[in-house]
Amino acid sequence: MRADDWVRARSAGVNPTQLAILRLLDGRGPGWTVKELSLQLGVSQPTVTDSILALERKALIEKQADPADGRAVRIVIISAGRAVVRAGEETAGAVDRAASALDDDDQEQLLVQLVSVIRQLQEQGAIPIQRMCVSCRYFRPYAHADAAQPHHCNFVDAAFGQQDLRIDCRDHETADPSVRAATWGAFQKDHHPPGE
Amino acid sequence: MRADDWVRARSAGVNPTQLAILRLLDGRGPGWTVKELSLQLGVSQPTVTDSILALERKALIEKQADPADGRAVRIVIISAGRAVVRAGEETAGAVDRAASALDDDDQEQLLVQLVSVIRQLQEQGAIPIQRMCVSCRYFRPYAHADAAQPHHCNFVDAAFGQQDLRIDCRDHETADPSVRAATWGAFQKDHHPPGE
DNA sequence: GACGATAAATAGGAATCCTATCTAAATAGG
């Protein structure tokens, strides 16, 4: 797993932590603060400062003064950094290739079960990252009658199916805890109807 | 994931890599060579030397001269090291707790699918051989008619069920590639009978 | 305007990881 991270990242000239930061930065215009990144990644604030310095040396990101807070710094990705993220994505990881060897039903089951396990980890507080549909304020499970595409994403305003559930969506915005609980309930109930 | 590794390892006074080495050493009498460890862990040989030195400083392992090869060193775990492994195991990781929130059928499905993905990674050469039943020379899939305990382990000479498939068995011994392929075929065929 | 809280940087240190190189022992060939 770690080895896979390295293969993906190495091919783009950065290491896994740096690639993770770039992926977070990508797709959020206003940028992130150091604090936000450290919370999202689950590492200490000085560690993020270290990696930010490394990325700055490689000219993949920029630091901008926060107009609203003189202490804060807004980290934004620049075009070279975006290119690295694209390159990293094209080098589809070995895990992806391995998973695609499963048949479609198994892939869908695996995805749903992983979502379940990851959600549990998040609710336990064991991992900080929240980028899955089931914790997103745009997610509406089973909003449609169509069995092939029962879910709805209010961000792109489109229906989608179980097999397209996201684990790491760049447009994710965390919903309030009570909303999350309700969303999860609806997702679970209709996915595991009583009597199945 | 990495954070979880740290929690487990930290509680025992070692870090994840060191714990991984101890877990490998545990349960193999004759010990391992540095080379074998580096292959199994997927890191370079000097990295293993580093970690071995750290573990030796902590008096958790011992280096012994190999009687058959004057260049080689046999790394063996000593009692303090075994205690560390036990402690690490008791601190059940967050992932285990999260997975146990799934119902039994889902857990079994998840296990089987993970076995499948991991095996694929191994055959691709993306990760070193892991100590799973399906690559072990003692494993006989579907050797019994009993649907609850169809598999057989020749090491302990006992039948067991799908839900007890091992992902990291300490008694694992890698089977030859042709045997592995045949075992996997039998495991797959009976697990996914034609027409299911 | 002083005071506690907060954002980030800095200092110092430990550990993982790498590539390249070195030493010593095993093995192969003439």
Place this chain on the structure above:
DNA sequence: CCTATTTAGATAGGATTCCTATTTATCGTC
């Protein structure tokens, strides 16, 4: 039998991640 290659580990040197503790500057608040 003696050299040449290969192989097992250890060393050297360097980059990076990651930590805790501390410092500096700024923000809010009383």
